[in-house]
Amino acid sequence: MRHRLKDVAERAGVSVKTVSNVVNGHVHVRPDTRARVEEAISELNYRPNLSARHLRxxxxxxxxxxxxxxxxxxxxxxxxxxxxxxxxxxxxxxxxxxxxxxxxxxxxxxxxxxxxxxxxxxxxxxxxxxxxxxxxxxxxxxxxxxxxxxxxxxxxxDNVAAAREVTDHLIRLGRRRIAAVGAQRTDEGASARLRLAGYRDALRAAGLDDDQALVASAPAWHRADGAAAMRGLLTSGVRPDAVFCFNDTLALGVLRALHEAGLRVPEDVAVAGFDDIEDGRFAIPALSTVAPxxxxxxxxxxxxxxxxxxxNPTLPTRHLKAPYRLHLRESTRVSRRGSVEEAR
Amino acid sequence: MRHRLKDVAERAGVSVKTVSNVVNGHVHVRPDTRARVEEAISELNYRPNLSARHLRxxxxxxxxxxxxxxxxxxxxxxxxxxxxxxxxxxxxxxxxxxxxxxxxxxxxxxxxxxxxxxxxxxxxxxxxxxxxxxxxxxxxxxxxxxxxxxxxxxxxxDNVAAAREVTDHLIRLGRRRIAAVGAQRTDEGASARLRLAGYRDALRAAGLDDDQALVASAPAWHRADGAAAMRGLLTSGVRPDAVFCFNDTLALGVLRALHEAGLRVPEDVAVAGFDDIEDGRFAIPALSTVAPxxxxxxxxxxxxxxxxxxxNPTLPTRHLKAPYRLHLRESTRVSRRGSVEEAR
Structure with missing residues (x-):
């Protein structure tokens, strides 16, 4: 015999709605209620038929x-x-x-x-x-x-505006040789193209040189690519005092390369990323970033x-814009929870 | 007209097998060949029918x-x-x-x-x-x-053996108050139970106290849980000289909590994790870990x-074991690429 939601509800002494909440994984179910429902599901060998509604x-x-x-x-x-x-x-x-x-x-x-x-x-x-x-x-x-x-x-x-804003932040710290890490060929990455444009906008607006030697490309956006790009910048004699990385994983690789080169972040080189991934919040130093x-x-x-x-299938095509914020942490020194010095 | 693989091969001047390799994303295709095939696919508006073989x-x-x-x-x-x-x-x-x-x-x-x-x-x-x-x-x-x-x-x-081995490594460093981070209720995590058993085996074999105060539980295995567990150990007055974390994300949280408490890794506290995720390889200090x-x-x-x-549907049930290795890095000082001091 195949049991139904109603049978589980009766056995557990709860409403059908509550069983449905458990089955659908809703969080607002009291632990003892959840346990009772799970026990009833187990005893009846009930299999939720989630797709019935959809199949109809x-x-x-x-x-x-x-x-x-x-x-x-x-x-x-x-x-x-x-x-x-x-x-x-x-x-x-x-x-x-x-x-x-x-x-x-x-x-x-x-x-x-x-x-x-x-x-x-x-x-x-x-x-x-x-x-x-x-x-x-x-x-x-x-x-x-x-x-x-x-x-x-x-x-x-808005990738251009976000990149402009984070580069502006580095400029306001007094940094003047700001590198960009993560450039790609135009046909490879739209995000790379737009973030590079925002970076350049900010430099131009501040009257800073848009020095092509400060732009490092990265075939992919992993930690290893960021580390390799930073090592390249350092050995080429370019000596940036700040780096804007087009994503956080690149930035984590950049932090590692700077550490291995004996450079301090943010004292010698300030570093900012893009994405606000959890890794960056726990990195040492914690990473400043654009948070979409x-x-x-x-x-x-x-x-x-x-x-x-x-x-309606003839609904017009829609383009929606989601917001972003700038999260400033230890890697550019301006942390809301205290400076790098305090954290040490 | 619906084009077939053969049409793409003719247009690109390559074999059907080569087109199939491109469509299936095999890596061993020369870039110029791949470009030619992609161009032909685009010109013919060819849609690969990957599932035909399966559907039959x-x-x-x-x-x-x-x-x-x-x-x-x-x-x-x-x-x-x-x-x-x-x-x-x-x-x-x-x-x-x-x-x-x-x-x-x-x-x-x-x-x-x-x-x-x-x-x-x-x-x-x-x-x-x-x-x-x-x-x-x-x-x-x-x-x-x-x-x-x-x-x-x-x-x-073999979770027990792997946990025993990494705990052994911490003991051989001369550490005596080795904490474990990531314990869970028995019904929550089999990995937690087995890794705790291996940790205890190693302590007992070395004649060390299996001090329950050194075992910190973690409801989940994220960075935040690791940081909270480490803060708990520090404020409870337990002062470990090493920590074995049941996964790497816990360990990254532990590194962060130790950094905020002004403790040096590995000088004051050695830290090892489990999983060998990329984050750990790039962490500062780089994380020692068990690598399944x-x-x-x-x-x-x-x-x-x-x-x-x-x-045959009556094939007997099989249980297979995959190997693991111990990767020793800066967080327990014994790095293959140089000590912490050299890296700085």
Missing amino acids: KGRTGVIALAVPELDIPYFAELARYVVSAAAGHGWTVLIDQTGGRREQERVLASGITGHLIDGLIISPLGLTAADLAGLDGTPMVLLGERIADGPADRVVI DKEQIARLAVQLLADRLTG | KGRTGVIALAVPELDIPYFAELARYVVSAAAGHGWTVLIDQTGGRREQERVLASGITGHLIDGLIISPLGLTAADLAGLDGTPMVLLGERIADGPADRVVI DKEQIARLAVQLLADRLTG
């Missing part, structure tokens, strides 16, 4: 989140927020790691998994506007500015997808 | 990897290796973040996604042997020792699943 609508109740790399912590943290926002719609999120490969992204975008998933949230690295033209596959939301004029809903942050509102990015992306799935 | 066999070509949390970097790094090993079987991997919730794990294990996926590799936190009994759903491979006698294939490492062979764990898990999918 010809849907699977599953959406995909496609990101280039999960071991870039920004994407892992974003994934957590997307899972959480999607749960509010009763969706399960499956995550696809594309490696930024255009082919893999094309496969997803052209709906090959259309029999598996209801919709796709994708942070593309290789995909082009041409790849998207005329697609009538899986409903899709783009994250980031890779495809500037694509025919799809999208959520972005990841929770808001996830919520907006899920909402755009929900509107696309439930609404 | 009544399969989707998709497997799921279920892990508790992607922002524990160990799982993100493992996911990369699973994606890579699965590509060798032509499988796409979708990743499910369970939050360690028993209900979510039950849903996956009982095959609710059976119409979506061919098989499941799961690292369970809440699931019990009872949940698995009599399941005839999705073919499944377990990671870790949570369900000791479950009726499923599994890949483990994640690539091997992934490869064995994928192979077990492949055998289960293609082989």
Whole structure:
């Protein structure tokens, strides 16, 4: 005999709504109530049929989140927020790691998994506007500015303004030889291009030299790339007094390279990153960074997808902007919880 | 007109096999060849039909990897290796973040996604042997020792031996008050229980006191939990001269708490972790750790699943052990690339 939600509720002596809350993993359930419901589920060998509601609508109740790399912590943290926002719609999120490969992204975008998933949230690295033209596959939301004029809903942050702001902060510290780490070829990274533009804006506005020797490129944005770029800057004789890194993992590699070179952060070289990943908050010194509102990015992306799935198919394409903040910590000395000296 | 692989090969002037390699993201394709194939794919608007082969066999070509949390970097790094090993079987991997919730794990294990996926590799936190009994759903491979006698294939490492070895290393440094950070209730974490047992084995073998005041529990294994546990140890008057943390993220939090308390690592307190995540290699000081062979764990898990999918359904249950190594770095002073002093 196959038991139903109602049977579990009766056995546990709680409402059907409470059982549903437990099954759907809602947090606001008292621990003893949760334990009682779990015991009843176990005794009855009840299997929640989460997808029944979705299947009635010809849907699977599953959406995909496609990101280039999960071991870039920004994407892992974003994934957590997307899972959480999607749960509010009763969706399960499956995550696809594309490696930024255009082919893999094309496969997803052209709906090959259309029999598996209801919709796709994708942070593309290789995909082009041409790849998207005329697609009538899986409903899709783009994250980031890779495809500037694509025919799809999208959520972005203002990368140019954020990069300008963090570079401004380094200039206001009195730093004059500010390096940028993370430049890429134009066809590789939209974020790199926009963050470099913001960095240059700030230098120009302050009347500082836009010295090409201070710009270090990084084929990928991992710690090892940041460390290699910083070592390159140091051995080339360029001696920056500050570094703006285009993401936090690059910055963590830069911190390590500076440490190995015997340079102090922030006394000799101030360092700022981008993303506000947890690693940076616990780094020694703690990392100043641009913090995109990841929770808001996830919520907006899920909402755009929900509107696309439930609404009028001729809904116009929407581009939404999520906010960001500047978090100043020990690596640029201006910490809200005390200076570097106090922390030591 | 719908183009086929053959058409792309002709247009690009390469073999069908080469196009297939590009489409499947194999790395051993010369860059100029890859560019030519991508151009041909784009011109013909070719859409690879990766799943055709799988669909002929009544399969989707998709497997799921279920892990508790992607922002524990160990799982993100493992996911990369699973994606890579699965590509060798032509499988796409979708990743499910369970939050360690028993209900979510039950849903996956009982095959609710059976119409979506061919098989499941799961690292369970809440699931019990009872949940698995009599399941005839999705073919499944377990990671870790949570369900000791479950009726499923599994890949483990020897947690007790690894914990004993790293604690031994701290003892051989001359440390005598060695704390353990990361203990949990028995029903919460099998890894915690086994690593605590190995730590205690090593203390006993060396004739050291197994002082319960030196064991700090951590509800979760994030950086913040490690920092809080270390602060607790310090304010309680317990003054350890070494700390074995049950994972690297805990250890990174411990490093931060020691830094804030003005204690030097490793001079005042030596610190070792478990997992060998990239963050630890770049931390200041670089973190000593137990390195499970994640690539091997992934490869064995994928192979077990492949055998289960293609082989005899009455195949006996197999339990495989993956190797681990001890990586000694600056946080316990014995670095292969020079001591802490040299690095400064």
